[in-house]
Amino acid sequence: MIYLDHAATSWPKPPKVIAAMTDFLERIGGNPGRAGHRLSIEAGRIIYKTREALAELFNAGDPLRVVFTSNATHAINLALHGLLKPGDHVITSGIEHNAVMRPLRFLEQNGVRVSVVPCDGEGIPDPQNFARAVEKSTRLIVIKHACNVTGTMLPVAEISAVARRAGAFLLVDAAQSAGAVPVDMRMMGIDLLAFAGHKGLQGPPGTGGLVIGERVRAEDMTPLTRGGTGSRSESEYQPEDLPDKFESGTLNGAGIAGLGAGVDFVLERGIEAIHAHETALAKMLAEGLGNIPGVRLYGSNDWKRRSAVVSFTSEKYQTSEIGFRLDEEFGILCRVGLHCAPAAHRTIGSFPRGTIRFAPGPQTTAGEIAAAVAAVARILK
Amino acid sequence: MADGESAYSVILFHTNSAALRAEKILLREGFAIKLIPVPRQLSSDCGIALRFDRSRETRVGEVLEAAGVPIDSIHVLE
Numbered sequence: 001m002i003y004l005d006h007a008a009t010s011w012p013k014p015p016k017v018i019a020a021m022t023d024f025l026e027r028i029g030g031n032p033g034r035a036g037h038r039l040s041i042e043a044g045r046i047i048y049k050t051r052e053a054l055a056e057l058f059n060a061g062d063p064l065r066v067v068f069t070s071n072a073t074h075a076i077n078l079a080l081h082g083l084l085k086p087g088d089h090v091i092t093s094g095i096e097h098n099a100v101m102r103p104l105r106f107l108e109q110n111g112v113r114v115s116v117v118p119c120d121g122e123g124i125p126d127p128q129n130f131a132r133a134v135e136k137s138t139r140l141i142v143i144k145h146a147c148n149v150t151g152t153m154l155p156v157a158e159i160s161a162v163a164r165r166a167g168a169f170l171l172v173d174a175a176q177s178a179g180a181v182p183v184d185m186r187m188m189g190i191d192l193l194a195f196a197g198h199k200g201l202q203g204p205p206g207t208g209g210l211v212i213g214e215r216v217r218a219e220d221m222t223p224l225t226r227g228g229t230g231s232r233s234e235s236e237y238q239p240e241d242l243p244d245k246f247e248s249g250t251l252n253g254a255g256i257a258g259l260g261a262g263v264d265f266v267l268e269r270g271i272e273a274i275h276a277h278e279t280a281l282a283k284m285l286a287e288g289l290g291n292i293p294g295v296r297l298y299g300s301n302d303w304k305r306r307s308a309v310v311s312f313t314s315e316k317y318q319t320s321e322i323g324f325r326l327d328e329e330f331g332i333l334c335r336v337g338l339h340c341a342p343a344a345h346r347t348i349g350s351f352p353r354g355t356i357r358f359a360p361g362p363q364t365t366a367g368e369i370a371a372a373v374a375a376v377a378r379i380l381k
Numbered sequence: 382m383a384d385g386e387s388a389y390s391v392i393l394f395h396t397n398s399a400a401l402r403a404e405k406i407l408l409r410e411g412f413a414i415k416l417i418p419v420p421r422q423l424s425s426d427c428g429i430a431l432r433f434d435r436s437r438e439t440r441v442g443e444v445l446e447a448a449g450v451p452i453d454s455i456h457v458l459e
Contacts, residue, residue, distance in 0.1 A: 243398055
């Protein structure tokens with residue numbers, strides 16, 4: 001079996017991730033922050049260590065600004081619903097995932113004004129168009145870092161400069177890039193970073209988070225949920241302290257233990273090395289698929305602006321049929337269709353049929369890539 | 382220890398995460414510290430507090446301030 005669906009979720013997970021989760025459940029298991037006994041404190045330490053590793057990976061500074069959520073979608077919803085009030089204006093790009101577009105369209109129905117900056121055929125928006133879209137009430141710009149359909153990376157630092165000039169915050173959806181591409185919150189000027197734990201960071205599903213940059217105060221955002229935090233328990237009002245304000249209820253301790261081990265895996269291997277490895281494989285894929293008659297590739301040819309995702313279509317067969325045959329006849333697992341991102345497919349011209357997407361991971365080999373290219377060639381012969 | 386003097390100081394934090402951050406920083410700096418349940422006489426909170434030798438109080442306070450760890454209050458443990 002050849003697994004080329006790392007952009008949906010990474011698999012197999014590094015053995016240390018599974019070991020960390022087992023260890024948490026077998027040996028620790030206390031409820032972090034809910035008691036003073038040794039197992040509660042030990043659970044808290046493991047969760048804190050994961051915050052620290054993430055703050056280091058994203059150059060975020062204070063680990064207490066890492067808020068855990070159940071996935072990137074949850075983190076994006078926390079930021080959007082937490083920051084935007086009726087009358088506020090928000091700017092986004094024309095290739096966003098539904099994790100951004102659906103909450104934005106809901107907020108739009110409730111008095112938030114939404115501007116969408118279009119992208120070129122490769123999925124890149126012009127930062128100048130963000131500047132043109134700025135209004136007096138612009139509170140937030142929200143963009144993805146790397147596109148889950150094409151791998152195209154957006155010019156985050158340039159768009160951040162627009163946000164700063166406008167006195168607005170920048171929220172970046174790093175679901176695809178965290179753990180796969182360097183993400184430096186300070187250098188890139190990211191105020192809020194939403195990440196998935198189960199993709200490039202190699203953690204289990206059910207993990208993710210929102211990193212709140214130093215320009216955003218806890219008071220600037222309302223929580224999505226309120227409840228027990230283990231802190232200031234005498235009060236019936238939600239505390240304002242980070243991370244507790246946004247982390248009511250028992251955390252996914254075993255999942256976060258696994259995520260911590262996943263982040264360690266990424267830090268040990270080195271994010272630059274992982275990015276270089278995956279980019280080399282994606283280039284091999286694009287070159288190999290590009291030589292097959294009737295294959296159309298999507299996204300930028302500039303590999304400095306790409307993450308390791310390769311989308312293609314064929315004139316001959318539907319994407320679903322190619323994906324099914326790759327699985328059934330060759331044991332090659334990929335993702336076909338719209339990838340929850342209709343706006344991205346409209347931008348690159350593949351709506352509504354979608355694309356076939358190959359996404360290698362840190363453990364993928366050149367031999368597996370060659371086999372995947374050969375399989376597509378066989379199917380399309 | 383002379384009569385009536387306490388051996389320990391206790392720091393309370395606003396969040397458990399802050400207490401854990403303080404623990405890590407202080408252990409790295411070589412301080413002898415221990416996380417304990419928040420003493421009921423100091424607060425009704427259900428969290429954890431940091432206990433250490435009272436003679437280290439000034440230095441511990443300085444280290445935590447330099448690291449930017451927000452603290453709630455420092456108490457003498459009677």
